[in-house]
Amino acid sequence: MTLTTSLNDKVALVTGASRGIGAAIADTLGSLGATVIGTATSAAGAEKISARFAEKGIAGAGKVLDVTSAESLAELLQSAKTEFGAPTILVNNAGITKDNLLMRMKDEEWDSVIDTNLSAVYRVTKACLRDMTKARWGRIINISSVVGSMGNAGQSNYAATKAGVAGFARSLAAEVGSRGITVNTVAPGFIDTDMTKVLPEAQREALMSKIPLGRLGAPEEIASVVAFLASDAGGYVTGETIHVNGGMYMA
Amino acid sequence: MSSIEERVKKIVAEQLGVKEEDVKPEASFVEDLGADSLDTVELVMALEEEFETEIPDEEAEKITTVQLAIDYIKENLG
Numbered sequence: 001m002t003l004t005t006s007l008n009d010k011v012a013l014v015t016g017a018s019r020g021i022g023a024a025i026a027d028t029l030g031s032l033g034a035t036v037i038g039t040a041t042s043a044a045g046a047e048k049i050s051a052r053f054a055e056k057g058i059a060g061a062g063k064v065l066d067v068t069s070a071e072s073l074a075e076l077l078q079s080a081k082t083e084f085g086a087p088t089i090l091v092n093n094a095g096i097t098k099d100n101l102l103m104r105m106k107d108e109e110w111d112s113v114i115d116t117n118l119s120a121v122y123r124v125t126k127a128c129l130r131d132m133t134k135a136r137w138g139r140i141i142n143i144s145s146v147v148g149s150m151g152n153a154g155q156s157n158y159a160a161t162k163a164g165v166a167g168f169a170r171s172l173a174a175e176v177g178s179r180g181i182t183v184n185t186v187a188p189g190f191i192d193t194d195m196t197k198v199l200p201e202a203q204r205e206a207l208m209s210k211i212p213l214g215r216l217g218a219p220e221e222i223a224s225v226v227a228f229l230a231s232d233a234g235g236y237v238t239g240e241t242i243h244v245n246g247g248m249y250m251a
Numbered sequence: 252m253s254s255i256e257e258r259v260k261k262i263v264a265e266q267l268g269v270k271e272e273d274v275k276p277e278a279s280f281v282e283d284l285g286a287d288s289l290d291t292v293e294l295v296m297a298l299e300e301e302f303e304t305e306i307p308d309e310e311a312e313k314i315t316t317v318q319l320a321i322d323y324i325k326e327n328l329g
Contacts, residue, residue: 130296133289133293175289176289178287178289179289
């Protein structure tokens with residue numbers, strides 16, 4: 001047999017695609033033939049995505065999206081649909097951290113992480129779901145984190161959202177399986193991105209010592225798992241959380 | 252332009268994957284036409300699109316047969 005990973009004629013929406021894991025996912029889906037709408041929070045970020053796509057010969061464009069705003073989302077989907085057609089592959093990747101020990105955590109730190117990482121998954125997924133049920137085909141992939149399963153001091157807000165999206169995916173998978181739509185979660189471990197570059201050296205070393213593969217993951221190594229789930233090759237996987245962490249946490 | 256009855260029947264047949272001749276006025280979506288809960292939600296959304304209207308949840312719950320759907324559309328678009 002051959003592994004069918006072509007995404008020709010598919011339109012994919014990837015939130016938070018200007019850098020890190022989201023950028024790698026957008027580029028990988030694009031390289032497999034999908035038309036990709038990659039979102040960024042700023043116009044400059046969106047232009048950077050468009051330029052990157054053009055350079056790599058990827059169809060699609062960068063667009064501005066504030067995932068916490070229903071208005072911004074409606075605008076994006078309208079323009080994306082007119083230009084490229086309705087997305088039937090959705091990668092909920094956009095996310096933020098606002099770390100603090102719970103006893104010191106401000107409501108704003110809790111609320112903004114919940115809104116951006118969890119409520120936005122609800123918002124964007126709901127807005128895209130109708131077109132997927134009509135198409136009788138869809139792929140929804142949430143980017144979670146190993147922290148959602150193993151926990152991490154100082155990240156109670158972040159971990160709550162990352163565990164939350166996995167539960168969301170399992171429930172939605174049960175709801176829309178009959179429409180040919182799969183819903184999965186990919187949980188990266190310690191990946192070499194801007195988000196992990198800010199960690200203090202001592203913490204990086206401590207983390208590294210717990211990774212059997214002995215290195216950080218590359219964003220492309222998350223993107224390849226997402227691409228598998230998005231393609232026909234991953235068509236029978238649904239409601240699942242796939243951990244990609246070099247063995248740092250084995251569920 | 253086809254009548255409201257015809258348009259409703261066509262949508263019901265398309266959404267539920269049944270033959271148009273089986274879509275009788277008294278037919279219940281769930282009991283006679285085999286709709287599940289997701290089908291009924293999709294059906295209401297399809298009606299909303301076709302007739303460019305919004306059907307509130309509490310009204311949508313009451314639309315359980317083909318005739319009730321036709322009646323609702325007639326009353327609210329008349």
